Amino acid sequence: MLHRPAKRATIYRMVMPEHTCPYGLKSVDLLRRQGYELDDHWLTTRAETDAFKAEHGVKTTPQTFIDGERIGGHDDLRRHFGLKVADPDTVSYRPVLAVFATAALMALAVSWATMGSLVTIHAAEWFIAFSMCILAMLKLQDVETFSTMFLNYDLLAKRYVPYSYVYPYGELVAGVLMVSGALIWLSVPIALFIGTIGAVSVFKAVYIDKRELKCACVGGSSKVPLGFVSLTENLMMIAMAVWMVFWTM
Structure with a gap:
């Protein structure tokens, strides 16, 4: 042999x-x-x-x-060895998909722990609220860098720069309150306000102006392209706010 x-x-x-x-x-x-x-x-x-x-x-x-x-x-x-080498400049949706996947798993876990079921209305609510909290946390790691990237496309931030620094705090407050179900009179207006402005800003930059930009949704150093996923983040906030208004009526 x-x-x-x-x-x-x-x-x-x-x-x-x-x-x-x-x-x-x-x-x-x-x-x-x-x-x-x-x-x-x-x-x-x-x-x-x-x-x-x-x-x-x-x-x-x-x-x-x-x-x-x-x-x-x-x-x-x-x-x-013919293996892939990561390009640090390559755009990727992986960071934001990781956020949504983590938030979904957390929501399912809490739903199971508190209600004994995975598929509940609260699980859907917690998914959106947890997503907001995680996304806010990523922005708050470096607010200055987030602000710089955010100013590339957000319509209100371009007119009033301090808003670019306030945004992640507002997103975190709204998310935490929505998780707890407390102070709906405060969380709903915040989510509606930042969500609506964000959705309009992303839609204008991507679908009207046809600009190719990076999204600041997971922090200012991300390589996530501004587009559908970025728009989804804002629409989720709007949907959650509208749902909470409907739920409390």
């Missing part, structure tokens, strides 16, 4: 007392999952790292070598 020689790779990566390179760890894991045995060389000082980079004419570590050929860093290694 013939035995294939083991596949071997050599990797040089930073492993210092104050810093272990995360891309080095990812490269080691990837090589092992691809069936490689490793010669794992640790660069344990800054001087040792700088000397290695100068010797091989590279700007970063880790660096992987296979069959004597330098493959490169972690992204280069993924390309070598």
Whole structure:
């Protein structure tokens, strides 16, 4: 029975007392999952790292070598194995879909815990309210960056800049109150106000002006495209406010 020689790779990566390179760890894991045995060389000082980079004419570590050929860093290694490499500038709906999925699971969990059933009217209400709270939290992580992106398309914020700073707080207050069912006289007007202005602003920017913008719905550093999902966020707030008015009549 013939035995294939083991596949071997050599990797040089930073492993210092104050810093272990995360891309080095990812490269080691990837090589092992691809069936490689490793010669794992640790660069344990800054001087040792700088000397290695100068010797091989590279700007970063880790660096992987296979069959004597330098493959490169972690992204280069993924390309070598035909794997996808994430583009940091690629637009994606994933962040906002993650928010909605998390809010839906939370709503179902609370519905089950309080009512013993997954499918309830309250579950739908909590889904919208939880979504508002999570989206507000993401905006509040960096209000300044959110404000800058928001000013690209929101009609009221363009006329009155402080509104771009107030918006996430209003969304959070309305969401929390809607979860609790308290102070409906306050939560409904807030949700109707910011939801209506937001929906009109997104519709105008995307469907009338045909502008290609990033949405600030999950924070100012997101790559979510402004469009249908952004419009849905605002329509959900309006629908929740209208429903609560109907429910309390």
